[in-house]
Amino acid sequence: MKQFIYFIKKEFIHIFRDTKSLIILFALPIIQIILFGFALTNEIKNVNFAVYDNSKSDTSLRLINKIDATDYFTLHKYLNNPDDIEAILQSNKVKFVLVIDEDFSRLYPHEKQGDIQLLLDASDPNIATNIRGYLQNIITTFSEEEFPLSEQLHLATTKMYYNPELKSVYLFIPGLMAFILTLISAFMTSITLTKEKELGNMEILLISPLKPYQIIIGKVIPYALLSMINIANILLLGTFVFGMPLQGSLLLLLLESILFLLNSLSLGILISSFTSSRQVAMMVALAGLLLPTMLLSGFMFPINNMPLPLQYFSKIVPATHYIIILKGIMIKGVGLQYLYKETLILALLTIFFIIISIKKFNVRLDK
């Protein structure tokens, strides 16, 4: 047991000697959360548009002004020539062009409907659909304001149930947490074992009284402690700077976070047990995990919309479950009874990673 403690001490010394890396390990999560928390959003704002107005009437002008007056859209240019439409969309200066019919003010609202054509740059399909939704809303409101007694459908102000102000931040923070923790933890532990192998210290370790599982655990513990500080930092930032709620139990949150942490750390160990050099280990941990964790965990894109095989795949991405747990505890305020499935999966995955690592480790011993 004593040797074990000494071993852990040595690992700590290694870590603290590399000051630059240490600073990055702590500063990184903080910087990322602040940057992304304040910058990332799925809402629309300041989307540029152009207008080709054939009616040039008071009505069309009022409508265009109303659209421009919102935060969502900004009028960039009045076009005088239909040939310019294609070019301005190609040049990325506007995301859509409104073409107003000549007959617009004459027809509307008396006889028929006035026609407006919306030409969307769908090369960004996400924004395109959002634009359509909001624009439709604005136009409908415009009609109602101008002609309140006409027979039109009055569609409600939509209520976003859990997120009355549609603060995008809420939705990103759990994903960010999962993402940051996974990569840093996996990266750090993936290097430690391969480093010993490369530098040839492995033999020394192996003939010491330490057992293989002690070596692995000993290497993980310092990073675990460091990462717990990171978790605390991220949670503090999330709640105090971004106003993320904490409806549920803080204790449960911390315990689940520790579980996830152990999972990521053991993922790193797993990577190192399969790779031959530090270079490869680092590449796998960073370049290999980066996009999949971002895209398959529900962080950026909703899982429900993915093709079925990918939905299954996302179930073995540990971050997926952690995000569900985080959202459940923080936003919905639910307890373990709702989250036992995800917790169980995380625990099983962790054990799985560790077992494979130890097995691989023993195989290597025989080589």
Added chain:
Amino acid sequence: MRILFILIIKELKQIFRNKGMLPIIFVMPILQLLILANAANYEIKNVNIAILDLGKNDFIPEISAQLNANNYFTLKGVKYDKASAISLLDRGEVDAIIAFQHNFSAQRMPTTPQVQLIINTIDGASSGIVLSYISGFIEQYFAQNSAMKPLINLEYTNKFNSKLDYKTVMVPGILVILVSLIGVFLTAMNIAREKEIGTIDQLNVSPITKLQFIGGKLFPMLIIGLGELFFGIILGRVLYGIPFAGNPLTVITFAIVFLFVMLSFGLLISTKADSQQQAMLIAYVFLVVFIMFSGLFTSIESMPIWANRISQAIPITHFITVMRSVMLKATPLHLLYRELLILLGTGGLLFTVATLSYKKSE
């Protein structure tokens, strides 16, 4: 320059002899591209809906039938009190509730909404789009089945991507990100590695110039990066039918300049880092910011001004714009001069700084 040539050959040999690294450089990006292209979309395949009928309205059966008939929606039930509808939302059984008020057809107050949508926004990405779909459906229903027609008819056309296919956008974007990751990480490790194993002394003691040294490390990766890009584009075309409407030369030009920028960046990190591990961490910090601020996954216009500025400073942002514009919209080169200038400027700057930062003697 003959020496430059020797350096390039040496690097290439080393890369291709590193058996463990080869799958990472060539296979991993392609695999990720193919798989992730399917993941990255905000398309709604199915929205689970509950109807909350607060006024015993007579059109409910009809609208229910139409909802069900629509492929995008699944009607999970019709409730008559708020609490039971909300609990469906709480349990995650439905994504949204459409609430119809009382006195629907009677003379209504101008300010009372007749229809209210309550949307579960824990998955915020889809909420705006869910809103769009549902409100579109409802307005259409009432336009067809009553006198409630919208007075302004908004006809929309999705240009350049009529099927609103996310893959056409995501495949080039993800490809660019993957190539950047590989390129920057490898160059970041490169010089740090020579420092760690000691061969850098032998290089520094030789008459090699800084320009030759940095250039000799940049060009091999440039070649590999270009190869990966082209292979990825072809693969995207063949497997996913990604269009290529514009001029290939434009893409090639930008690809070279872009890689020049990213690789110089990686080399700059490498000259400053004490170890490979540090180099990787520093590179990672920047790359994640680049990816998040590139506009591929979130909207740049909607960012606060300071964030928008950061986004504009990032090479990936512009190259993705260029790829999208040329591949999907056939944008000609002369409309992309701004992006070209930004990339050239950034590239020149980074390359110069990297070359100057490399010290042959401490």
Added chain:
Amino acid sequence: MITVNNLTKKFGKFTAVDEISFEVPKGEIFGFLGANGAGKTTAIKMLCGLSKPTSGSANIAGYDLLSQVEQVKLNIGYMSQKFSLYDDLTISENIDFYGGLYRLKGNELKQKKEKIVQELGLNNQRNALVGFLPLGWKQKLAFSVATIHDPKILFLDEPTSGVDPITRRKFWEIIIATANQGITIFVTTHYLDEAEYCDRISIMVNGKIIALDSPANLKQQLNVSTTAEIFAQLTR
């Protein structure tokens, strides 16, 4: 060939090399002895232009170290303590590479390569990866590569570290043969018996040179019979 004047290297408050001065004539084998950490590697790195002196000056092969460092590099060869050939390139490729760096090409490069490969008896392994060579062979190869451009001076930093005594002896035979061709050799080592091979030696302690003369003279002065005893006497 080498003239050094009060060369000093400080790292912050720590002085690694403290105002050393000496001269080395052409063709001499000059040994730079001292314990590990005495400052030998730092000194040799300065002379090779790898490390900028904090103060002092030097003239190497007729060029001023501070202002004409790139010309100095053209005229010197260096073999570092850390093995510096590429493990993942073949013997042939390593020779081609370093030769090319020194602007050797075509037939000239080919001939030199043949010479090295034949002299070392590595003809059959020329296409083997250097990583597979035993340490002793790597050292010899690194030495040959360092001389490929016919430098006037060779700087060798602990060239025989970690090598068995027999290989060490053989290595020194090569060094002496090279010196006999008129190349000046500046070698650092912590193996005291190797001092016997040198024309003159200097002993470095804590960054300063505390003795400089031929091994024979030093033994006489201190009334001892081996180099080890020279060292023991001086560092007491």
